[in-house]
Amino acid sequence: MKHTSSLADSRLRDIGKRVTSQRRIVMDILASAEGHLDASEIYERARQANATLSLATVYRTLKALCENGVVRQLHLAGERHHYELDREDRHAHLVCSVCGRIWEVDSTSLSRAARAAGREFGFQVTAARMEVVGVCASCRNELGQEK
Amino acid sequence: MKHTSSLADSRLRDIGKRVTSQRRIVMDILASAEGHLDASEIYERARQANATLSLATVYRTLKALCENGVVRQLHLAGERHHYELDREDRHAHLVCSVCGRIWEVDSTSLSRAARAAGREFGFQVTAARMEVVGVCASCRNELGQEK
DNA sequence: GAGTTAGTTGCGAATGATTCGCATGTGCAT
DNA sequence: ATGCACATGCGAATCATTCGCAACTAACTC
Ligand SMILES: [Mn+2]
Ligand SMILES: [Mn+2]
Ligand SMILES: [Zn+2]
Ligand SMILES: [Zn+2]
Numbered sequence: 001m002k003h004t005s006s007l008a009d010s011r012l013r014d015i016g017k018r019v020t021s022q023r024r025i026v027m028d029i030l031a032s033a034e035g036h037l038d039a040s041e042i043y044e045r046a047r048q049a050n051a052t053l054s055l056a057t058v059y060r061t062l063k064a065l066c067e068n069g070v071v072r073q074l075h076l077a078g079e080r081h082h083y084e085l086d087r088e089d090r091h092a093h094l095v096c097s098v099c100g101r102i103w104e105v106d107s108t109s110l111s112r113a114a115r116a117a118g119r120e121f122g123f124q125v126t127a128a129r130m131e132v133v134g135v136c137a138s139c140r141n142e143l144g145q146e147k
Numbered sequence: 148m149k150h151t152s153s154l155a156d157s158r159l160r161d162i163g164k165r166v167t168s169q170r171r172i173v174m175d176i177l178a179s180a181e182g183h184l185d186a187s188e189i190y191e192r193a194r195q196a197n198a199t200l201s202l203a204t205v206y207r208t209l210k211a212l213c214e215n216g217v218v219r220q221l222h223l224a225g226e227r228h229h230y231e232l233d234r235e236d237r238h239a240h241l242v243c244s245v246c247g248r249i250w251e252v253d254s255t256s257l258s259r260a261a262r263a264a265g266r267e268f269g270f271q272v273t274a275a276r277m278e279v280v281g282v283c284a285s286c287r288n289e290l291g292q293e294k
Numbered sequence: 295g296a297g298t299t300a301g302t303t304g305c306g307a308a309t310g311a312t313t314c315g316c317a318t319g320t321g322c323a324t
Numbered sequence: 325a326t327g328c329a330c331a332t333g334c335g336a337a338t339c340a341t342t343c344g345c346a347a348c349t350a351a352c353t354c
Contacts, residue, residue, distance in 0.1 A: 018321050018330065039311080054333045059312060075222030075278075079311065079341080092261070094270050105264040110257055114239070114279045117252040122284030123241050130239075130277040131222075132261045137269030165301060165350050186340080201304045206341060226312080226340065 007031065015068035025049045026061045027070075036074060036082040036093075036102050076102065076131060092130035099139050105132075154178065162215035172196045173208045177218065183229040183240075183249050223249065223278060239277035245286035252279075 008027035012019045029045050030037070037045075043058045062083055065071035074082040076095050090111040094103040107130060114128035155174035159166045176192050177184070184192075190205045209230055212218035221229040223242050237258040241250040254277060261275035 020321075020331065022332070052333070056313075056334080057332055060331080063313095075224070077222070081311090092264065094265060094268055096270075097273065103268050103270070105268070107260075107264070110260055110277070113254075113257055113260070114277065117239065117254070118241060118279055118281055120252070121241055121250050122287075123243070123250070123279070123281045124283075124287055125279055125281040126244060127280040128277065129280070130257070130261065130275065132265055132270070132272055133274040133276070134265055134270045134272040136271075140269075140271060167302065167350075169303070199304070203305080203342075204303055207302080210342095228340090 011070055015064075015070065017064060017068075021050065022046075022053050022057050023061050025053065026058060027065070030071065030083065030085045033084075035084050035104065036076070037084075038080045038082050040080070042083070072127075074129070077133070090128070092132060094132045094134065094136075096136040096139055097133050099136065101136060103136075158217055162211075162217065164211060164215075168197065169193075169200050169204050170208050172200065173205060174212070174217075177230065177232045180231075182231050182251065183221065183223070184231075185227045185229050187227070189230070219274075221276070224280070237275070239279060241279045241281065241283075243283040243286055244280050245282050248283060250283075 008024045008031070009019050011027065012023055017023065025046050026042060029042055039055070039058055039062065042062070043053075043055045046053045046058060062071060062073070066073050066083075069086055071083050072086045074084065074093065076082055076093060077097070077100075090107045091104045092107040092110060094105060096102070110130055111128045114130075115125050117123075118125035155171045155178070156166050158174065159170055164170065172193050173189060176189055186202070186205055186209065189209070190200075190202045193200045193205060209218060209220070213220050213230075216233055218230050219233045221231065221240065223229055223240060224244070224247075237254045238251045239254040239257055241252060243249070257277055258275045261277075262272050264270075265272035
């Protein structure tokens, strides 16, 4: 059973990278994730598939994929970065500042506005990120009770 | 000449922090900066005013100010964080991925959209950040010549 | 104005995420 | 099948940020 995750394979070939089992594993994890994993979460899951896959390889893979537009690095909050496949749909992230959970919202209009803003500065927009921070409904409830 | 930067002083009192010369220095730097300094840039400038002010104090001051909404921490790109006074005007940041320079664009409409998106999730929006990444006009010119 | 004390600072050590160096392993073009 | 540039694993190195603790000091009290 030569697990030929053709999705990952072709993406790797497209960007001129060799197809290795490690890269396949990392990409499959990103593809099947609900989204927004950080490096060590990816690492943990990856080890279930290959117990010797190293953290350095996770980072190297993520970097290569980011540099080639396959993956997006998110700077949501805190120290560690999160990663997601660069899907085509524009979306912003809602970050709950209490529990840290993350929601995605469509943002076609936001990115349209971003592009317009960029044009005004002679800026060639390649990416528009938006992070909305707040308190989610359930955390607001709990906070209310404590008080 | 007791340099009584009343602006910084009252802000500090408002948030229940003691007024120290170190905090005044850091806040004055942020106030007079064109914007978006990282911790070590603040540190360097601070040392011109007080040669023994420590980097730890810079970080501690920034953290206290962030926690009290006086300063905003930006996650623009790369490893280090940038800081700016939490001015009232909503603005997004245009980050040139080549030279790293940063422009600010007004974003009232963006933040209105953010708030709407949040409402849809029962989210109480406390902050909306947007980062637009691209290539600035001058970098685009230089890239063109190299090729 | 001196006394008291909790909040601050400086300094160096500790952390924790991310990156490197290098010896070993392996895709893949021929 | 062979060769070699590219990848990986492992541990050490970086680098931003945080801590621990002893020495200060702002601000409150008399
Ligand atoms: Mn960040
Ligand atoms: Mn700004
Ligand atoms: Zn929450
Ligand atoms: Zn530029």
